[in-house]
Amino acid sequence: MGEFDLIERFFKRPARRNALGVGDDCALLAPAAGMQLAVSSDMLVEGRHFLPAVDPARLGHKALAVNLSDLAACGAQPLAFTLALSLPQADEAWLAPFARGLFALAEAHECELVGGDTTRGPLNICITVFGEVPAGQALLRSGARAGDDLYVSGSLGDARLALEVSRGALSVPADALERARARLDLPTPRVALGQALRGLATACIDVSDGLLGDLRHVLRASAVGAAIDAGACLALMDCAVQLDPDTRLEWVLAGGDDYELLFTAAADRRQQVEAAARAAGTRVTRIGRIEAAPGLRLFDATGHRIARQFASFDHFA
Incomplete structure (x- = not known):
């Protein structure tokens, strides 16, 4: 199974918010009027963030969950995400449950996969997530006041x-x-x-x-x-x-x-x-x-x- 077959089989979904769908060089997102984009990236590295024996379905969930948590801290509504995935090999028995766990959480939050990259190498998962928040209403780290x-x-x-x-x-x-x-x-x-x-x-x-x-x-x-x-x-x-x-x-x-x-x-x-x-x-x-x-x-x-x-x-x- 080649790189593009892997993407087509496990990660390609119909486009909703993305104007193009997975497959072009860039995703095109159009935030609603009066909204700001909230963007965050997180990386999960085998042996550092998770153990090699972890259930791949759970790992798919967690890979997206840690990014959605950043959107939550900003008060943002999830929109879409990209996935950069380094794999030792194209193992269908691992990829199928990983994708299942990933998309179960994505669908629960109506967060669409809009692009990314795959390569051969040590297992490493990097997700960038996009959300939207009304302009001027994002939660920040800098607003705490004495007495709060x-x-x-x-x-x-x-x-x-x-x-x-x-x-x-x-x-x-x-x-x-x-x-x-x-x-x-x-x-x-x-x-x-x-x-x-x-x-x-x-x-x-x-x-x-x-x-x-x-x-x-x-x-x-x-x-x-x-x-x-x-x-x-x-x-x-x-x-x-x-x-x-x-x-x-x-x-x-x-x-x-x-x-x-x-x-x-x-x-x-x-x-x-x-x-x-x-x-x-x-x-x-x-x-x-x-x-x-x-x-x-x-x-x-x-x-x-x-x-x-x-x-x-x-x-x-």
């Missing part, structure tokens, strides 16, 4: 639990492992929540490298600081397994691969935030507040400062 509440969606730390089990660092019951693996392999991009937060959240980012590390990006962009309630954070981990509190806190604050939304909103808009979360079908938890003094401060349930440092994921650290 700090929220996170969904759960944190469960993906790290699955990773540690796969590394042989611990053992957990099968049902707990499956729930944790679903969080690692099948993250849910919070697209509906991101759109519901437009005009409500003052700043937003998706949590991919760890809550504290990603929060620091918001604090830097907004020139503010934050106080975090460690007790509220401990409750964010869904999997009911026995872990010492220090490990649980580390995985929640710096575990990575969570793909939830971390956002800020004015304290007097708590009811609207709760309503937006209900409308999006997503749980949100208030975990702290934004402060004028620079820096990130972590407090325990008794109000005492936690001195421990937590390092989030960095590819080149």
